Amino acid sequence: MSAPLLSIENLSVRFGDTEAVKDISLAIGRGERVALVGESGSGKSVTALAILRLLQDAQVQGRIMLDGVDLASVSEREMRGLRGNDIAMIFQEPMTALNPLYSIGEQIAEALELHEGLVPKEAKARAVELLRRTGIPEPERRVSHFPHELSGGQRQRAMIAMALACRPKLLLADEPTTALDVTIRAQIIELLLELQREAAETRGMAVLLITHDLNLVRRFAQRVAVMEKGVLVECAVTETLFTNPQHPYTRKLLDSRPQREIHPVLPIAPVLLEARGVAVDYATSQPGLRGWFGRGRFRAVHPLDLALRQGETLGVVGESGSGKSTLAMALLGLQRASEGQIEFQGEPLSAYRGKAQRMLRSRMQIVFQDPFGSLSPRMTIEEIVGEGLALHRPQLTEDERRTRVADVLHEVGIDARAMSRYPHEFSGGQRQRIAIARALVVDPQLIVLDEPTSALDVSIQQQVLHLLAQLQIKYNLSYLFISHDLAVMRAMAHRVLVFKDGYLVEQGETESVFFDPQNEYTRALVAAAMLSGA
Known part of the structure; x- marks a missing residue:
């Protein structure tokens, strides 16, 4: 059996008197997709940051090997070369992870210029292609946009493009879909699967997915590792873990899916809130030859009726x-x-x-x-x-x-x-x-x-x-x-x-x-x- 791409051996992380990660060991093979799951505070993100050597004021013990290299033994300069090039990370909230002062294209091109030696023109062309590859519409135009000009799903796609720019061996994805709509979430999952399969065939890129979304785990991961309070309590093939969990904490997580427990509304229940023909408009500025002038209208909610009973x-x-x-x-x-009437207990709000x-x-x-x-x-x-x-x-x-x-x-x-x-x-x-x-x-x-x-x-x-x-x-x-x-x-x-x-x-x-x-x-x-x- 070939050596794993990533090997974590007896890793412990302590912040002062608090031990956030306690003697965990985990291996990830080339081209493998592994999910690290657990509740907030279980040590998932701390483990990822330990791999990247980005923890501050922490005492780290144990060994982390990436493709045969002991990450603790390399200099900070060498580690900077590994980040982005051999290890990349997709963060949970792209709006805080992306620099608001630089365009999306500039941020992707920076990694290409730094790690692959591309000249600015080549780096920009590659950035456009990466944005197109990740499904962002009109990439030639979007490449010049700033983070605040993109939607949440587009920002997350831009983060993925940035992470994959240098074709890393290991991709760390920390809650990459938590704040996304269900349709965008499904698109991101499919995108990650497709890109990982392609990369796995050429460079053997592995993915460590950090999440508390068990639905995402079952769809994406081949193996699952479960953490509780800094301890790795169970690790198994995905389907085995979902159908036959061994640890009580794993069973607790699997049993925590939303359960329908609502009581039927009484037929005689009165209408508490009612809306008839309600629509909402926002005022907008109109562009002109000398800047912005005039006032336009944007209809955010089109006319509708609804009723909510007690x-x-x-x-x-x-x-x-x-x-x-x-x-x-x-x-x-x-x-x-802008239009219509809203009544509470039969009286108009006005x-x-x-x-x-x-x-x-x-x-x-x-x-x-x-x-x-x-x-x-x-x-x-x-x-x-x-x-x-x-x-x-x-x-x-x-x-x-x-x-x-x-x-x-x-x-x-x-x-x-x-x-x-x-x-x-x-x-x-x-x-x-x-x-x-x-x-x-x-x-x-x-x-x-x-x-x-x-x-x-x-x-x-x-x-x-x-x-x-x-x-x-x-x-x-x-x-x-x-x-x-x-x-x-x-x-x-x-x-x-x-x-x-x-x-x-x-x-x-x-x-x-x-x-x-x-x-x-x-x-x-x-x-x-x-x-x-x-």
């Missing part, structure tokens, strides 16, 4: 930019609708004034996708959750408010003793529970959930979905649930709306829409979800 979850699915969040903001009265409008705000709450970004880092958990009470329940005493905050934190699974702590002291799942508590504390009737679980590990995601389902049953809450994850949508929604380019293209009972879609775009969404394993 105790019901109405799902909204579609790709980024399809109008999902714009519609939600309009329904909450936070985005002025009829709520003064004290009535303040009451309306307490009845309609929202939980955002990124709990860390939506929670003030300067406020304690007690202040964050209690802020709504101070505004909407001013008659409460300080002790009564504190008791209410403690009760609602307990309701979402957070110990009341943690009230004096700050958001950065909690995990992602705990922060999302705090965000739910902040919405719940003012006794709302409607909660808008804007991608509330997309950034969470699969087991934490299941916990949050279970919590939301239990809260809905207990308080008869109505949810407007926005997501691009069809598995999550199937688990949570009674009915679903499908959006594309601002148009409502299909709606109906969730199971009916997903198992018998009528619209061509809906069929493409479902097919993409099946392709990615969702």
Whole structure:
């Protein structure tokens, strides 16, 4: 048997008193696709950064061999030559990994000039070809664009083009599809498979995929390694691991897929929120010979009707930019609708004034996708959750408010003793529970959930979905649930709306829409979800 391309032997990584990786060993053969899975904090990304020797203030023990070379023994200058040339990495968030001051083409060409000695003209031509190869439309034009001018899927494709520019032996892909829509995710998976197969035939490129997306793992990887709290607990052929997991933690991960546990809506349930002929326009500037002038209109949401009953979850699915969040903001009265009428409990939103409008705000709450970004880092958990009470329940005493905050934190699974702590002291799942508590504390009737679980590990995601389902049953809450994850949508929604380019293209009972879609775009969404394993 030939020697492996990558050999990790007894690797341990310590940050001060914290041991992030504990004595792990793993080998990857030439042309092999291996997935490294586990929850946040399990040591996956630390392992990848140890391979690249990019860890700071860390004590690293053990040996990492790449194609017979001990990476710990080479100089920093030699290591810089290996990065990009022999080892490349695709990062989770391309917007932060790409330099905003340089065009996409310049960033790809830099690696080609540095590692392959191409002159700028040759490097640019190669960059255009790489962008074309990764499926970016109009690569001759896009090569001069900056990262902010590309969509999320296009930025991720540009990152892949950059990583593959020098035909590396080993590709590290750290959560490459987490924030992408289901159709874009399926395209990226197919692209990686195709490019890896081609590279494997010529240079034997291996891929180490780091992810918590088990659907992606089953579709992509040949072998799977499972990490828990820095320890490698199981490693097996993909199908064997999925059909016959040996370790309890692996079984826990596999059992954490979204489970449908919603209760049927009562036939007599009243309509809580209704929209008739609602459309949303944005003002845009118009180009002219001497710059920008005039005002144009961009229709983000085309006219539609919808109704949401008490105790019901109405799902909204579609790709980024399809109008999902714009519609939600309009329904909450936070985005002025250009046309149509929105009613809450039978009254137009425009009829709520003064004290009535303040009451309306307490009845309609929202939980955002990124709990860390939506929670003030300067406020304690007690202040964050209690802020709504101070505004909407001013008659409460300080002790009564504190008791209410403690009760609602307990309701979402957070110990009341943690009230004096700050958001950065909690995990992602705990922060999302705090965000739910902040919405719940003012006794709302409607909660808008804007991608509330997309950034969470699969087991934490299941916990949050279970919590939301239990809260809905207990308080008869109505949810407007926005997501691009069809598995999550199937688990949570009674009915679903499908959006594309601002148009409502299909709606109906969730199971009916997903198992018998009528619209061509809906069929493409479902097919993409099946392709990615969702």
